[in-house]
Amino acid sequence: MTPVLSVRNLFRIFGTACSRCFDGNDEICGNKCPWCGAIVACKNISFDLYPEEVLGIVGESGSGKSTLLKILYFEEEPTSGEMFIHLTKRNACFPGEAFMGSVDAANVLSLNSYQKRLFRNHYMGMVYQNPFLGLRMHISAGGNIAEKLFMAGFRNIAKIRERAIYLLEKTEVPGNRLDESPASFSGGMQQRVQIAKALSNVPMLLFLDEPTTGLDLSVQARVLDLIKSLQKEMRLATIVVSHDLGIIRHLTTRTMVMKDGEIVEAGLTDQVLEDPQHPFTQLLVCSTL
Amino acid sequence: MNLLNVDSISKTFTIHILSGKIIEGFKDVSFTVPRGTALGISGPSGSGKSSVLKCIYGSYLTTRGDIWYESPRFGRLNLTRSPLRTINQIREMEIGYITQFLKVIPRVSALDIVSAPLMEAGAFRKAARSAAGDLLEQLGIPQRLFEAYPATFSGGEQQRVNIARAIIKAPHLLILDEPTACLDADTTSVVLDILLALRKKGTTMIGIFHQPEILARFSDAIYRMKTDSDRGTIQ
Ligand SMILES: Nc1ncnc2c1ncn2[C@@H]1O[C@H](COP(=O)(O)OP(=O)(O)OP(=O)(O)O)[C@@H](O)[C@H]1O
Ligand SMILES: Nc1ncnc2c1ncn2[C@@H]1O[C@H](COP(=O)(O)OP(=O)(O)O)[C@@H](O)[C@H]1O
Ligand SMILES: [Mg+2]
Ligand SMILES: [Mg+2]
Ligand SMILES: [Zn+2]
Numbered sequence: 001m002t003p004v005l006s007v008r009n010l011f012r013i014f015g016t017a018c019s020r021c022f023d024g025n026d027e028i029c030g031n032k033c034p035w036c037g038a039i040v041a042c043k044n045i046s047f048d049l050y051p052e053e054v055l056g057i058v059g060e061s062g063s064g065k066s067t068l069l070k071i072l073y074f075e076e077e078p079t080s081g082e083m084f085i086h087l088t089k090r091n092a093c094f095p096g097e098a099f100m101g102s103v104d105a106a107n108v109l110s111l112n113s114y115q116k117r118l119f120r121n122h123y124m125g126m127v128y129q130n131p132f133l134g135l136r137m138h139i140s141a142g143g144n145i146a147e148k149l150f151m152a153g154f155r156n157i158a159k160i161r162e163r164a165i166y167l168l169e170k171t172e173v174p175g176n177r178l179d180e181s182p183a184s185f186s187g188g189m190q191q192r193v194q195i196a197k198a199l200s201n202v203p204m205l206l207f208l209d210e211p212t213t214g215l216d217l218s219v220q221a222r223v224l225d226l227i228k229s230l231q232k233e234m235r236l237a238t239i240v241v242s243h244d245l246g247i248i249r250h251l252t253t254r255t256m257v258m259k260d261g262e263i264v265e266a267g268l269t270d271q272v273l274e275d276p277q278h279p280f281t282q283l284l285v286c287s288t289l
Numbered sequence: 290m291n292l293l294n295v296d297s298i299s300k301t302f303t304i305h306i307l308s309g310k311i312i313e314g315f316k317d318v319s320f321t322v323p324r325g326t327a328l329g330i331s332g333p334s335g336s337g338k339s340s341v342l343k344c345i346y347g348s349y350l351t352t353r354g355d356i357w358y359e360s361p362r363f364g365r366l367n368l369t370r371s372p373l374r375t376i377n378q379i380r381e382m383e384i385g386y387i388t389q390f391l392k393v394i395p396r397v398s399a400l401d402i403v404s405a406p407l408m409e410a411g412a413f414r415k416a417a418r419s420a421a422g423d424l425l426e427q428l429g430i431p432q433r434l435f436e437a438y439p440a441t442f443s444g445g446e447q448q449r450v451n452i453a454r455a456i457i458k459a460p461h462l463l464i465l466d467e468p469t470a471c472l473d474a475d476t477t478s479v480v481l482d483i484l485l486a487l488r489k490k491g492t493t494m495i496g497i498f499h500q501p502e503i504l505a506r507f508s509d510a511i512y513r514m515k516t517d518s519d520r521g522t523i524q
Contacts, residue, residue, distance in 0.1 A: 221395065225396055253377055254373055254377070268348070270348045271348050274343070274348050275348065275349040277303075279305030282304065282306050
């Protein structure tokens with residue numbers, strides 16, 4: 001089976017890189033290059049994501065998880081590397097379905113910024129830990145979703161409104177809060193609006209960056225259940241970043257462990273958690289027991 | 290024909306946080322399981338029984354040796370070297386695993402937990418739930434618990450929900466690690482009857498049972514884990 005997403009040798013270096021930043025030298029401790037001082041936030045990242053699969057990423061703070069997701073979502077330019085997306089046909093009446101046929105098999109990181117934006121609007125969804133990054137707080141919840149639908153090529157206002165209400169109800173936000181701005185919502189509700197927005201274009205790729213961190217436990221549980229059931233129902237290929245191993249165990253089938261910008265271990269989630277190989281993963285698993 | 294051929298496998302754990310201390314899980318284990326039979330595994334606590342099963346299921350990486358498995362879908366596979374994606378697919382479609390430790394899925398009703406594998410395989414909700422209900426009933430779970438969350442169940446009830454979920458689709462290979470550990474004698478006997486019926490229908494099994502008489506009833510053959518002094522043998 002062809003992966004939906006393939007990433008090859010991705011680097012993101014902040015600051016002026018020297019050639020040794022790319023070496024993968026073991027002497028480097030932390031993510032700072034000792035020769036030039038640049039920060040290697042993502043270092044030689046390669047992986048595949050398959051259709052309908054949920055892939056987890058764990059790692060300590062600063063290990064490059066968010067940077068990686070931002071690159072995949074075209075929010076951040078990588079320093080080097082390739083990314084391939086294999087599209088499968090969706091419902092033909094979806095706006096913009098015709099447009100992407102040519103992109104298959106091309107390194108999507110080399111698209112121009114207009115093409116990237118189209119790509120993101122039509123095929124990707126992102127939920128951030130911080131709702132301020134994913135939502136515009138001064139426009140209504142419905143407006144937030146409408147905006148994304150508009151960017152994904154929807155033009156019929158009545159249809160957009162109908163879909164916004166449908167999505168909010170699906171994510172258990174009362175439809176009558178449609179015209180209120182998310183600034184007045186609780187944290188849990190803001191995450192639900194973010195999820196509704198991320199799913200509005202029926203993405204092929206869903207990225208979740210610590211989607212429930214900061215919510216209290218009972219709310220966290222309900223948001224997780226929501227994510228899980230929607231992922232199953234819509235058969236979304238999903239990447240979820242979390243430092244919470246319980247969430248990783250609950251949501252994912254495969255897990256990658258990042259440290260100092262590198263993937264130090266990857267495997268079936270139960271294997272990574274029960275028989276961790278890398279010293280860092282062992283420490284991680286031990287610290288939460 | 291052998292469904293499973295475990296060929297000289299060993300497992301060591303390297304504990305880096307104890308400055309690289311090496312723990313031996315088990316050493317040089319070999320056995321075969323013919324299709325449609327049940328192999329029991331016995332041995333003292335700590336001899337590596339659970340670890341062997343985890344290596345077969347893929348929760349543990351096998352340090353040395355090969356595990357050959359005849360997959361209806363993929364053909365002959367070395368499970369120690371198969372792509373993760375393939376392992377995942379055969380877990381979904383062919384191999385069931387029940388542990389001595391309960392793994393309840395939070396906030397999902399008993400009926401939904403048990404019917405999920407059928408639904409994922411494309412069955413209709415109504416038919417899947419009715420089959421799940423029948424199986425739970427057979428296992429002696431009272432009807433009033435069908436719609437409740439197993440997180441609140443007793444150990445034995447949770448265990449039976451786990452068993453029901455693992456066998457509802459009649460897996461090709463069923464791996465059992467003390468599945469009757471917290472059940473009373475009557476329920477244990479019911480579980481065993483269900484397992485034996487499943488084997489008759491063609492499911493191959495490999496299982497650990499603490500009580501010798503249960504192990505004897507379950508097994509067509511028994512593999513005894515070696516301790517340091519003697520070697521493992523099949524009887
Ligand atoms: N715009 C930037 N300029 C300079 N350095 C950056 C920038 N963005 C990220 N970094 C650095 O890159 C590294 C990776 O950051 P990133 O935000 O990806 O970490 P993370 O794994 O998501 O951590 P957390 O778990 O805390 O969210 C860090 O060392 C960070 O300081
Ligand atoms: N994840 C693990 N990490 C480190 N050591 C382990 C792990 N799992 C099992 N072991 C060790 O391997 C040996 C065999 O354990 P196990 O397979 O559970 O035995 P049994 O099931 O026969 O009681 C024991 O010494 C145990 O402590
Ligand atoms: Mg982050
Ligand atoms: Mg055991
Ligand atoms: Zn450098």
